[in-house]
Structure formats: C-alpha cells, structure tokens
Amino acid sequence: MTIPKERHVLVIFPHPDDEAFGVSGTITTHIQQGTPVTYACLTLGEMGRNLGNPPFATRESLPAIRKKELLASAEAMGLTDLRMMGLRDKTLEFEDDEKMVRMMEELIEETNPSLIITFYPDFAVHPDHEATARAVVRAVRRMEDRPKLHCVAFANNTLDVLGQPDIVYDIKDVREHKMNSMKAHISQTAWMLEEMEHKLQNGDTETENWLTLERFYTYRWDQDFE
Amino acid sequence: MELVEVNQLQAAIDSFAGKDVYLHLETTNGSYASHFNEGFFNAGAFIRNVVINFELGKVVGDSPHRVGLKLPQGWVYAQGITHFEIDEQGRLLLAGHDGSGKLAVALQLSETPFSY
Numbered sequence: 317m318t319i320p321k322e323r324h325v326l327v328i329f330p331h332p333d334d335e336a337f338g339v340s341g342t343i344t345t346h347i348q349q350g351t352p353v354t355y356a357c358l359t360l361g362e363m364g365r366n367l368g369n370p371p372f373a374t375r376e377s378l379p380a381i382r383k384k385e386l387l388a389s390a391e392a393m394g395l396t397d398l399r400m401m402g403l404r405d406k407t408l409e410f411e412d413d414e415k416m417v418r419m420m421e422e423l424i425e426e427t428n429p430s431l432i433i434t435f436y437p438d439f440a441v442h443p444d445h446e447a448t449a450r451a452v453v454r455a456v457r458r459m460e461d462r463p464k465l466h467c468v469a470f471a472n473n474t475l476d477v478l479g480q481p482d483i484v485y486d487i488k489d490v491r492e493h494k495m496n497s498m499k500a501h502i503s504q505t506a507w508m509l510e511e512m513e514h515k516l517q518n519g520d521t522e523t524e525n526w527l528t529l530e531r532f533y534t535y536r537w538d539q540d541f542e
Numbered sequence: 543m544e545l546v547e548v549n550q551l552q553a554a555i556d557s558f559a560g561k562d563v564y565l566h567l568e569t570t571n572g573s574y575a576s577h578f579n580e581g582f583f584n585a586g587a588f589i590r591n592v593v594i595n596f597e598l599g600k601v602v603g604d605s606p607h608r609v610g611l612k613l614p615q616g617w618v619y620a621q622g623i624t625h626f627e628i629d630e631q632g633r634l635l636l637a638g639h640d641g642s643g644k645l646a647v648a649l650q651l652s653e654t655p656f657s658y
Contacts, residue, residue: 363568365570365572365644365645366643366644367639367644367645368639368643369624369640369641369642369643370543370545370625371543371625371637371639374543374627374637375566375568375635375637375650376629376633376635376656404658406573441573441574441577442573442574443573471577472577472580
C-alpha cells in the first residue's frame with residue numbers, strides 16, 4: 317500500500333519511543349511527501365524502568381534524558397511539530413477523563429488533521445496507551461466530520477479479535493530513518509535493538525518485516541469500544 | 543548511582559530523620575509484565591511527594607538491602623535496594639536494579655518536593 321498524501325497528520329502517543337517502533341516510518345514518509353505532521357507526546361516516560369546496572373540514570377534524572385531522546389527521534393524523522401504535553405507517565409488513566417478528551421479536542425481543533433494515529437482501545441497493552449486511545453476515540457466520536465483514525469494494536473489477542481490489519485505500509489525506503497528513530501531512544505531500546513540485530517543476522521523474517529512494514533487498524537466505529 | 547555502601551547510606555538516612563521530608567516510594571514489575579508473561583500477577587505501588595517525618599531509619603542486610611523508616615505512628619520500608627545516590631539537589635535516591643538493569647523499587651527522600 318502506498319501512503320496517501322494527507323492534509324495534516326496528528327499522531328498522539330503517551331511515551332517517548334511509542335512513535336519509534338510502530339509508526340516512525342509512516343511519519344517520515346508523510347513528512348517527505350510534504351504532509352505536515354504533529355506529534356503530541358503526552359508524557360516524558362518518567363517511570364521508565366531501564367536505568368541500567370550499573371545505572372546510567374536515576375528516577376529523577378530520567379525525564380531530561382528521555383526528552384533529549386524524543387527530540388533526537390523527531391529529528392531522525394524530520395518532524396518539526398513536536399508537542400510535549402506535560403502529563404506524568406503511568407498516571408493517565410487516573411486523570412479526569414473529560415480533561416483528557418478536551419486535551420485531544422484542542423489538538424484536533426488546532427491542527428485540523430485529515431488523519432489521526434494513536435493506539436487501538438482495548439488492544440494497546442499499557443494502561444497509558446489505553447487511556448490515550450480512549451481519550452482520542454472519544455474526542456473523534458464527538459466530531460461531525462471525522463478524520464480517518466488509524467490505530468496501532470499489539471495486545472496478544474489482537475489477531476484473534478481484530479483479524480489482520482487493514483492498513484499495511486511498506487516503509488523500507490525510509491528504513492534508516494526508522495532505525496535512527498529507534499536508536500534515538502537508546503536508554504530504553506538498547507537491549508531490544510541488540511536482540512533485533514541478532515535476529516536479523518540469523519535471517520529472522522518477522523524482525524525484517526517489522527522493520528519494513530507498519531500496520532494499522534482503521535477504527536471500527538460500528539464496533540465502538542464503549 | 544553507586545552500589546550501596548552501608549555506612550555511607552546509614553549516615554545519609556540519619557541526616558533526614560526528624561525533619562519533614564518528601565517521600566517517593568515505588569515498586570514495579572513494569573506495565574508489560576503480563577503481556578510478555580501471560581498470567582503473571584502484576585502488582586506494584588507508587589507514592590510521590592507525600593510528607594513524612596521519621597524518627598528512626600535503618601539500612602539492613604546484605605545487598606539487596608532492606609531500608610525501613612519508623613514514623614511516630616507508622617512505617618515505611620522497601621526491600622531490594624542495591625544502589626544509592628545523593629544528587630546535586632541533596633536528595634537521597636535509593637533504587638533496586640535487577641540484573642538486566644531494570645528498576646524494581648525506588649525509595650527517595652527530599653527536603654523539597656520532587657517534580658510533578
């Protein structure tokens with residue numbers, strides 16, 4: 317599938333590095349096609365567990381490190397409109413739900429996107445992913461003229477329930493950008509990248525696919541999550 | 543952070559005793575624990591910027607250590623502490639990092655509030 321030109325793409329995820337694994341190739345392609353892309357990252361991943369042993373960071377020094385990494389990832393993708401929304405990692409589901417929806421509505425009103433990318437509610441694994449997905453879906457549901465809503469799903473039961481993703485983009489032309497976006501988040505991705513290199517060297521096709529394809533589910537309004 | 547040196551850590555804990563101090567206490571298995579290991583019972587707790595005033599604090603045991611704070615009417619403790627640091631703002635940061643470098647527990651004390 318080729319990636320169509322959009323009016324504006326709005327990407328909403330809770331953690332620095334959420335964009336890297338699932339959508340950095342798609343973001344890069346949109347930018348290279350001249351589509352403006354806004355990435356709203358709700359937290360700085362303050363509660364990340366990878367602090368090293370021996371430690372390279374503390375609970376208190378991690379946010380500044382991850383902020384720098386997020387900026388580096390944006391640069392790797394060519395992204396210029398990065399919004400850091402100032403919430404705290406692992407607390408999103410405990411925020412006032414309506415406040416979360418309003419935050420999404422304001423982003424949508426301002427950027428007027430033709431496409432929004434976020435997680436798929438109930439298939440997003442991490443509580444912050446789920447809270448983000450719920451808020452985005454609720455905000456879009458209330459719109460009269462809804463933009464396209466493409467969702468990333470990776471819960472273990474995704475294939476059983478949702479089936480195959482309806483949107484599969486070949487991003488191998490921007491593979492290096494994707495790799496650089498993932499490498500930008502080195503404090504959190506080092507062990508994963510090491511494992512990935514090992515698998516690639518052994519000709520693991522799943523890992524190769526993961527680097528060259530990005531998959532989305534169009535949100536199913538007829539099977540709304542609530 | 544450095545590996546816990548018991549005498550140094552004990553002295554640092556003592557320096558916070560009898561004062562109103564801000565507490566950060568956290569235990570975690572990570573939010574992906576039951577994704578990678580289905581059926582895993584994921585539990586943890588998090589407290590940040592609650593003010594306590596403890597009368598006695600102790601670091602006990604071989605690494606990973608246990609650290610307990612006795613309050614006039616209660617207790618705070620953490621187990622699994624491996625590393626410590628007094629940061630540039632004078633805050634006492636204790637953490638337990640597992641063999642793969644992941645934080646499992648943190649206990650931190652500060653005379654000024656921790657960030658948001």
